[in-house]
Amino acid sequence: MANHSQLGFQDASSPIMEELVEFHDHALIVALAICSLVLYLLAHMLVEKLSSNAVDAQEVELIWTILPAIVLVLLALPSLQILYMMDEIDEPDLTLKAIGHQWYWSYEYTDFKDLSFDSYMIPTTDLPNGHFRLLEVDHRVVVPMESPIRVIITAGDVLHSWAVPTLGVKTDAIPGRLNQTSFITTRPGIFYGQCSEICGANHSYMPIVVESTPLPHFEAWSSLLSSS
Amino acid sequence: MKGPLLGAMFSRHVKRHPGLVPLIGFISVGLGSAVLYLLRLALYSPDVSWDRKNNPEPWNKLGPTDQYKFMAVSTDYKSLKKDRPSF
Numbered sequence: 215m216a217n218h219s220q221l222g223f224q225d226a227s228s229p230i231m232e233e234l235v236e237f238h239d240h241a242l243i244v245a246l247a248i249c250s251l252v253l254y255l256l257a258h259m260l261v262e263k264l265s266s267n268a269v270d271a272q273e274v275e276l277i278w279t280i281l282p283a284i285v286l287v288l289l290a291l292p293s294l295q296i297l298y299m300m301d302e303i304d305e306p307d308l309t310l311k312a313i314g315h316q317w318y319w320s321y322e323y324t325d326f327k328d329l330s331f332d333s334y335m336i337p338t339t340d341l342p343n344g345h346f347r348l349l350e351v352d353h354r355v356v357v358p359m360e361s362p363i364r365v366i367i368t369a370g371d372v373l374h375s376w377a378v379p380t381l382g383v384k385t386d387a388i389p390g391r392l393n394q395t396s397f398i399t400t401r402p403g404i405f406y407g408q409c410s411e412i413c414g415a416n417h418s419y420m421p422i423v424v425e426s427t428p429l430p431h432f433e434a435w436s437s438l439l440s441s442s
Numbered sequence: 443m444k445g446p447l448l449g450a451m452f453s454r455h456v457k458r459h460p461g462l463v464p465l466i467g468f469i470s471v472g473l474g475s476a477v478l479y480l481l482r483l484a485l486y487s488p489d490v491s492w493d494r495k496n497n498p499e500p501w502n503k504l505g506p507t508d509q510y511k512f513m514a515v516s517t518d519y520k521s522l523k524k525d526r527p528s529f
Binding site: 271272273274275276279280283294295298299301302304 | 459460461462463464465468511512513514515516517522
């Protein structure tokens with residue numbers, strides 16, 4: 215989950231998010247190099263005498279056209295690769311539906327018979343000690359770890375958005391439309407996210423909690439919930 | 443009275459400023475790939491319907507092993523072994 219003073223991304227819990235973090239680090243270094251160069255040149259201009267010796271600058275024009283073009287290619291190629299990689303959803307082990315309402319999420323595991331529940335935020339007045347304020351929910355989305363999960367997202371009333379930053383997932387929930395996304399959790403754990411599209415008074419109070427457990431525990435949970 | 447043609451003026455200018463050549467090259471590559479990708483989308487994307495009489499809804503005729511995206515990173519569409527979704 216996020217801390218108050220964190221600067222960077224949360225630790226990645228899915229392979230796609232790992233790729234995104236690496237690309238972000240790469241792009242940030244490129245940006246740092248360019249900014250350092252510009253700052254150096256600016257400082258140099260401020261302390262050097264002005265002269266009009268060089269008026270025809272064909273060679274330097276070559277350099278400062280070709281180098282930025284190479285930099286742009288170095289940014290574009292990994293970016294496009296990750297973009298296309300995010301689109302590939304092959305053979306998910308589990309499909310679950312996330313439906314956004316004002317102001318809670320409801321989940322349906324229709325691979326099983328009759329497994330669906332609503333997920334409301336736990337109000338701060340009812341929050342046990344040590345739990346995370348405005349992030350905990352009464353029923354978490356339990357998924358088996360290290361398995362491809364497909365999530366189909368829609369909304370029941372207004373726009374919402376299903377986002378879990380550590381999994382690298384953010385997909386809009388649009389009434390009348392089914393949006394598909396997928397993720398694989400690389401480790402067991404509890405992953406938090408919040409609704410990411412303004413949806414009314416309690417938009418900040420409808421979080422998402424994904425709980426990733428080994429398969430036997432997931433099966434125990436699902437049989438418990440679908441029988442009750 | 444006609445002045446020099448646009449093409450002649452252009453090539454004379456570029457010969458005097460050879461540093462502009464890579465700029466023209468990269469801009470052409472960029473604009474060219476944008477136009478070519480738009481053409482690819484217009485002609486080959488199953489979401490586009492040109493002929494309302496003979497082929498009104500091409501998105502209903504998708505094959506299970508056809509690749510519609512420009513680049514497939516890790517999915518080998520030719521050897522995908524499914525002809526229907528698995529439920």
